[in-house]
Amino acid sequence: MKLSIQEVEHIAELARLRLTDAEKEKYSEQLSNILGYMEKLQTVDMDNIEPTSQVTGLTNIMREDEVVESGIADELVACSPDSGDGYVKIPKIFENK
C-alpha cells in the first residue's frame, strides 16, 4: 500500500488543505504506513456482520418544532472574522460580467 504524491494532492484538495511539498512527501510516507497497518481489516471475513455506527440504541429523537431564542445571536455572529448588520461577511463569489 503506497500512496503516491498525486493521490496525496487529490486527498488534500478534497479536504481543503493546502500542503507544502515537504508535507506531501511526509504524508505520502506516513499515510502509506498507517494504511498498511489497516490491511488487518481485510483479513477478517465479515459477511453477515451488521455494522455498528453508534451504541446508544436511540433513534430519531424528536421535539416540537418551535423557535427558541438563543439570546446570543449577535455574539455568535460577532465570533466571525468579518461581520456587519448581523451577517457574516465573505468575499464575493460571483462576478458581474
Added chain:
Amino acid sequence: MELNKLTLTESFEGLRKKEFSSEELTKSCFDQIKKFDDKINSFLTLNESEALAKAKEVDKKIKNDESISPLAGIPVAVKDIFCTAGLKTTSASKILENYVPPFDASVVAKSKKEDAVILGKTNLDEFAMGGSTENSGFFPTHNPWDLDRVPGGSSGGSAAALSADMGIYALGTDTGGSIREPASFCGVSGLKVSYGRVSRYGVMAMTSSLDTIGPFGKSAEDIAMILKYMAGRDEKDSTTPDVLVDNYSEEIKKEIRGLKVGLPKEYFVDGMDDSVRDMTLAAAKKLEEMGAEIVDINLPHTDLAVAAYYIICPCEVSSNMARFDGIKYGFSQRDKGKDLIDIYLDSRANGFGAEVKRRIMIGTYALSAGYYDAYYKKAMQIRTLVRQDFDEAFKDVDVILTPVAPTPAYKLGEKIGDPLKMYLEDVFTIPASLAGICGLVVPAGLANNLPVGIQLLGKRFDEKTILRVGHQYQLATNWHKQKPSL
C-alpha cells in the same frame, strides 16, 4: 495545612465545618500553579479573578449557613476543549488561538450552577488528537513525576495539574483513552463514562460516535461525587438517553465480596512492560484477597480494535473539522484579492497542526469514492464484533480488569515522529471506547518512580460498579495517595 492537596471529599467537609474558606482553598491552588506550572505547563489560560470572586461568593453563602452543593467553592481545572462563556477556549489549536465562546458547554453550565470555582483551562493534544499532549498547538505539558516524560493525552494538562495538586479535581474528555491513559501516567484516578452518560453539548467534537466527557479525581470516591452532577439526559445532546443516574457515593460503599472480575488474556501481550503486567496481576490478587472472584475471560477481537478505531476516528474527524473554514470563527487568512477557496485552503493550512491534518487526510481518503466498503464499513463491522465480545464477557463477570497502556509514561519526543507507534499505545483503551462501555483508571503502583494505573471496565451505564471496585481497592491500598516530588 496545604489546602490544595486535599481531596474533593476533604475540601467539602472542611468548607462545611468552616475550617477554611473557599477563597483560601482557591488561593492555595493558584499559589501551587504559580510555583510549579512554568515547569509543567499544564494550563493554557488562568481564570484567577473570576475564580476568586466566585470563591468569595460561596464563602458568603457558607457564612450565612445557606445550603450549598458539594461542588460549591471547590476549584476545578477544565480541559480547554469545553466552551466557557467569556473565557478563551482554544482546543490547543492555533485555528482557535483567540476564540472566546459566547456560551457554556452543558457540563460547564451545570458546574457553574453548583457554584464550582473554575481555575482555568488546561492543555491538550490539539482537538484531543493524540496520546501525549505533544500535539498541542502551543507547548507540550510535562509529567510532574518526571519532567522529561509525557503526561499522556489527550487530557494531559488536566491530569498533570491534578497530579501536581494545582486543583481539587479536573475535567477531561475520552474518545480512545484520553482520560484513562493520562490518569495512569500521572498517578490520578480518571473515569471514561459510558457513551451517552454525560452531555457533550458545547464540547468540541472530535469523533462524535465515540467522544465522552468525564472527571479526574484524587480518588474514586471523589469521582463518584462529581459524576452525580455531570451525568444525565440533556436535551441539547440527543445521544444522552434518559437512564437513571445512580447514587454513586452510596453505591461505592458496598464491599466487593462475591463480585466477579474478568481478566482477559488478550490484554497481556508481547512487548508490554513487565511492570505493567506485574502490577495488573498484583491488583487482581488484591481484589481476590478482598473477596472478589477472578475469572479468566476472552475478548477475541481485541487485536482488530486499533485498526478499526484509526479508521472511524479520522473519518469523523475529517467531517467535524470541516467547520473550521476561516469564515464563521477562529483564524482566517485573508490576503487581498483572494477568493473564497483560498481563504479555506490558507486558513486550514496555517491553523491546523500536523496530527490534525494527518487525521483529516486519512479520513478523507477512507471516505472517498471507492474506499468506503474497504475501510469505514469494515471498521464499523469490527466495532460490532468488539461490542459483542464485551456483551458475551459481561454475561459471566461484573467488571473486567486490564492494564491501561503497554508502558508507564515515555519520554517527550520518543514517539512523536512515528504516528503509528503512537496509535498503538491505545491498544488497551480503544476496545472499551468502540463498545461504548465505561472504564475507571486508578493508580496501582510505581515502576521506577513512575505511576502505573489499572483499568476497570464496566457494563454500559454501570459506572456504579467500577467506582465501587475502585473505591474499595483504594480503601485497601495507598497507591492513590502517592505524590510526585516537585
